[in-house]
Every structure is written in C-alpha cells, then in structure tokens.
Amino acid sequence: MVMLSKSLRLQRPDRGEDPAGWGRGDIVAFTNRMGHLSASGKLSASRRLAFTRFVRRVLLRFRTLGLAGPGGLLEGMPVGFALWPEDMPDEPEYTEAGRDLPEEVMRVLCANLDLLEEMSTTEVRVATELLIDTGRRPDEIYTLALDCLETDPDGSPVLVYDNHKAYRLGRRLPIGGETADVIRRQQQRVRARFPDVAPARLKLLPRPKTNPEGTKPVSGIASRHRKWADSLPDLTVPVITMEAGTRVTHLVPFDKARIFTYAYRHCYAQRHADAGVPPDVLKELMDHRAITTTQGYYRIGAERRREAVDRVTALQFDRHGNRVWRAAQSLLDSEHVRRAIGEVATPYGVCREPSNVAAGGHACPLRFRCLGCEHFSTDVSYLPDLKVHLADLLRSRERLMSAFEADDWARTQAMPSNEEIGRVRRLIDRVSSDLDQLTAEDRAQIEQAVALVRRSRTVHLGMPRVGQPLPDVRPPRNPLP
Incomplete structure (x- = not known):
C-alpha cells in the first residue's frame, strides 16, 4: 500500500490527495511501476505477485466496508480504481529448476543435513526436513505455529498449516511418524527457549535473534539453503x-x-x-x-516408466519358466501398447486372454490359477510376489494336511497340488538363475527398474478396494557409505 501511495504522489497533480480523482490510469501506472521494479531486479517476481494480490484484496475490502460511500474516508473513490484479474502479473515460472531432483541428489542432500545445521541453525535444518517430507510451499513451513501437530481419530499424525497463496487456513496434511517426531523435538526446543510465553503465540520455527517472545517466524532460509547446497561436493x-x-x-x-x-x-x-x-x-x-x-x-508415468518397462521386459518368462526373448525395438514398442490396452494384471504376472482383458480381469474361469494358463506370463518384477505365493501354497497345504475339520471334497479342492507348487518353484528358480548371471552393473539397473515398475503398479483382482494409508515415500536420512 505504501508503494501504491508513492505511485499516486508521483503520477497525480494533486499528489493523490483526492480519492475522487483516482482512476484507471493510476492503476495502470502502479502496475507498470511494479513491473519496472521487477525487471530491474529490485523486486522479485514472486514478491511482485504477492504485493499486487495484497493491494487488490485491500482495495476490495475498502469497498465492502463502505469506505468509498457517502461520508466514508475514501468518499468518491471511483469503481475503476481497482485491480482486475488482467492486471495481475503471471505466476513465476519455475521451469526445470523447480522440477523434482534425482534420487541420487536427494540421497546426498539428506545425508548432509547435519552440515546444514552446522552452517546455519537448527531451525533451518528442521525447515528443510519439513520441506522435503511434506512438500509444502516454503512460506507455509516458515510460518507454522508451535501447535501445528495434531492427530486424526485413528491416531495418525497430521500437520496443520495455512495455505497463504489460496487464503485457505487450517489445512490438514497426513504425515509419517518420523516427520511427526521431527516436529515434536522442535516443539520441545521452542518450549525450553520460551517457557513463559503462551504456546498459542509461539512459532514452530522462531527467529533466533531480535525475537524475545518467539512470535516472529524464521527468515532468510533460502539464502542459507543456497549456501549449503553450493558447499556440497560436485554431484x-x-x-x-x-x-x-x-x-x-x-x-x-x-x-x-x-x-x-x-x-x-x-x-x-x-x-x-x-x-x-x-x-x-x-x-x-x-x-x-x-x-x-x-x-x-x-x-506422467508412461514417459517416466518406459525405460524401466524396457529393462523388465528383457527378463520375461512364460508359465513354464522359458525365457521370452525380445530383442527387436518393434517388439518392445508393442510391449508398451499391450501394457496399456492388451493385458490385465494378475497377482504374479499378466494375462493376455482377450475376453478376460476386455472384462478388466473379471472373466477368468480358472479363478486366478494363472500358472496353468497359456495366456499367462511374468517378468522379473513379479519375483517377490511369486515367492510370497509359493510360501502361501506351502502354508495352506500344511494346514489342510493337519487336523483341519472339513469334508473330503472341500479339502481336495482347496489343497494346492504338487504340480502347482512345483510349477511356481521352477519359475522362481528360473527367474533367479537369470538374475544371478547378470553383471553387477546390469543387476543394479534391473533392480532400479523393478523398484520403479512395482511402485507404479496397481493390481485389480476383482475384489473390493478399501481405503489404504498413503505410501511411505519419505527420503531416508541415512548417511552415505
């Protein structure tokens, strides 16, 4: 508002003293002045946008309070003296610099958080950890209240924050237990530092200086984060x-x-x-x-997973454990098409039987005894599932062979056959054998591809889906070897 006042004094003959004289031209002059300050480097693009939004909101509030009406402090202020949507500057474009960081880079950053704390303060380190774990905007983390940690009815931790950009207060974000522990430890530090201040007034990340009551949030984190990142070894x-x-x-x-x-x-x-x-x-x-x-x-997943699918497809097997060789690029291209429209996921592979695919996996007469069907195939990414399936078969057979009360016909139908167990065991041995023959580098690349394919896989088995907790995707804090 001070910048708007300066613009009025500079642009108007009456130095902006008469609200009735304000008009559309003054708004244009103000927005041009903001644009000039941004272009000359005196005002960042993000602050220009924030300031313009604030002025727009305040001018609207003046009108809703009746200040521009008869007898008001701003009596006669024209309707045209307002910021319209077309006056707002564009959202700052973060481009590739704002995209996600590779896992290798994130691993180094998380392993050097102690160095960040040594170079700055504990508050900067905690703020960075929360930015990594929660994905909130920087200002949403910096201004967190001390009592920002709550729990849902099931006891799961929740972060309570304010979305300043959209003016949405009291937002709730599910977080993991380790992230909640980071917040609890910081809460203890703040309470120890300001024992006589009411908790409702305190900030989770108080400014270390000129802040006797802990009510001022930390600032300058971006510059200290930049200095820390630049100090790390070449990545x-x-x-x-x-x-x-x-x-x-x-x-x-x-x-x-x-x-x-x-x-x-x-x-x-x-x-x-x-x-x-x-x-x-x-x-x-x-x-x-x-x-x-x-x-x-x-x-989007298709672009990000294509290379992983290529690697996994190279280690594909039919139900007998025979290697399905796919060397031509045209075959790999068709493999991506099949994954999109020509197959349906099963518990430990894929089915390409047309009627079952068309029915979304709900038209299988074998009741998921996939290893007995010629339309079934699997690949190296399903190896953990095959091992779990074998353990389930052995466990079921052992239980049915014990003193389990059931009619003979029911026991016979439920009993896993020796042929089925043998088929699964041979398939596991065949896939594992091919993995063992790879070089260490090739095996490491296959393992990375398998991890990506498994993370992005959703298996529908014709059973009702129930609400599940969010996956734990918090980057590890383990030091580098």
Whole structure:
C-alpha cells in the first residue's frame, strides 16, 4: 500500500490527495511501476505477485466496508480504481529448476543435513526436513505455529498449516511418524527457549535473534539453503545412452542451481506419483483447487516408466519358466501398447486372454490359477510376489494336511497340488538363475527398474478396494557409505 501511495504522489497533480480523482490510469501506472521494479531486479517476481494480490484484496475490502460511500474516508473513490484479474502479473515460472531432483541428489542432500545445521541453525535444518517430507510451499513451513501437530481419530499424525497463496487456513496434511517426531523435538526446543510465553503465540520455527517472545517466524532460509547446497561436493547423476546397440551408463555433473527450497514440492509430488497415488488424491495432498495444476508438478508415468518397462521386459518368462526373448525395438514398442490396452494384471504376472482383458480381469474361469494358463506370463518384477505365493501354497497345504475339520471334497479342492507348487518353484528358480548371471552393473539397473515398475503398479483382482494409508515415500536420512 505504501508503494501504491508513492505511485499516486508521483503520477497525480494533486499528489493523490483526492480519492475522487483516482482512476484507471493510476492503476495502470502502479502496475507498470511494479513491473519496472521487477525487471530491474529490485523486486522479485514472486514478491511482485504477492504485493499486487495484497493491494487488490485491500482495495476490495475498502469497498465492502463502505469506505468509498457517502461520508466514508475514501468518499468518491471511483469503481475503476481497482485491480482486475488482467492486471495481475503471471505466476513465476519455475521451469526445470523447480522440477523434482534425482534420487541420487536427494540421497546426498539428506545425508548432509547435519552440515546444514552446522552452517546455519537448527531451525533451518528442521525447515528443510519439513520441506522435503511434506512438500509444502516454503512460506507455509516458515510460518507454522508451535501447535501445528495434531492427530486424526485413528491416531495418525497430521500437520496443520495455512495455505497463504489460496487464503485457505487450517489445512490438514497426513504425515509419517518420523516427520511427526521431527516436529515434536522442535516443539520441545521452542518450549525450553520460551517457557513463559503462551504456546498459542509461539512459532514452530522462531527467529533466533531480535525475537524475545518467539512470535516472529524464521527468515532468510533460502539464502542459507543456497549456501549449503553450493558447499556440497560436485554431484553426478547416471545417464543411460545407447552405444553400438548397448546401453552404457555415464555419470554427468548435476547443476546445483536446481537445488532450492521450492524444488522439494516437486519432489514430493513426483514421489507420490511414482508410488501410484491417484491424481485426485495427489491434488488434495498438494492442496490445489484444479487437478491441472497438480499435473504440472510431476512427469506422467508412461514417459517416466518406459525405460524401466524396457529393462523388465528383457527378463520375461512364460508359465513354464522359458525365457521370452525380445530383442527387436518393434517388439518392445508393442510391449508398451499391450501394457496399456492388451493385458490385465494378475497377482504374479499378466494375462493376455482377450475376453478376460476386455472384462478388466473379471472373466477368468480358472479363478486366478494363472500358472496353468497359456495366456499367462511374468517378468522379473513379479519375483517377490511369486515367492510370497509359493510360501502361501506351502502354508495352506500344511494346514489342510493337519487336523483341519472339513469334508473330503472341500479339502481336495482347496489343497494346492504338487504340480502347482512345483510349477511356481521352477519359475522362481528360473527367474533367479537369470538374475544371478547378470553383471553387477546390469543387476543394479534391473533392480532400479523393478523398484520403479512395482511402485507404479496397481493390481485389480476383482475384489473390493478399501481405503489404504498413503505410501511411505519419505527420503531416508541415512548417511552415505
């Protein structure tokens, strides 16, 4: 509002003293002045947007309070003296610098949080941890109240914060137990530092200086975060290229300019998208009004998973455990199409029987005895599921062979056959044997591809789905080896 007042004094002959003389031209002059300050580097794009939004809101409040009416302090203020939607500057574009950070980079950052605390303060370290774990905007973390941690009726921890950008207060975000512990430890530190101040007045991250009552939030985190990121050793990320028909992994330098506080919000979105969280659920987690906004925060699964699918498909097997060789790129391309429209997931592989695929997996007459069907195939990503299935079969047979009260016909139908158990065991041995023959580098790449494919897989078995807790996608804090 001070900047608007300065603009009126500079632009108007009466120095802006008469509200009745204000008009549309004064608004244009004000927005141009803000644009000039931003272009000259004196005002950041984000602060320009925030200031303009604030002025728009205050001018609207003047009118709703009747200050522009007869007898009001701003009597005669024209209707045209207002900021309209077309006057608002564009949202700052974060481009690639705001996209998610590679796992290799996140691993290094999390392993060096102690260094961040040494270079700055505990509050900066806690703020960074919360930015990583919760995906909130920086200002939403910096201004957290001391009593920001609550629990749902089932006892799960919840972060209570204010979405300043959308003017939505008291938002609730489910968080993990380890993140909640970070908040509890910080609450204890703040209470020990300000024992005589009412908790309702305290901030979770109080400013370390000129803050005798703990009511002022921390500031300057972005600059200290930048200094810490620049101090880290050179970062490299693996990039896979094709050389003479062979995949070769190269380590290339990573631009540290991409490591800043807002990037963690993109990381949060991408981790949940990779874990298979539906877009509508992710929209609520990000606290967006429109799902199109959420979709701009992560890369779609088909693009991100294509390379992983290629790697996993190279280790594909039929129900007999015979390797299905797929060397031609055209076959790999068709594999992606089949994954989209020509197959349906089973508990430990995929089914390509047309009628069952058309029915979404609900038309299988074998009742999921997939290993006895020629339309079934599996790949290395299902190896953990096959092992679990074998253990279930053995456990069921042992229980049915014991003193289990049941009619003979029911026991016979429920008893897993030796042929079924043998088929699963041979399939597991065959997949494991092929894995063992890979080089250490190839096996590491296969394991990474399997992890990505399994995170993004949703299996529908014709059974009703129930509400499940969100996946644990919190980056580990373990030190680097």
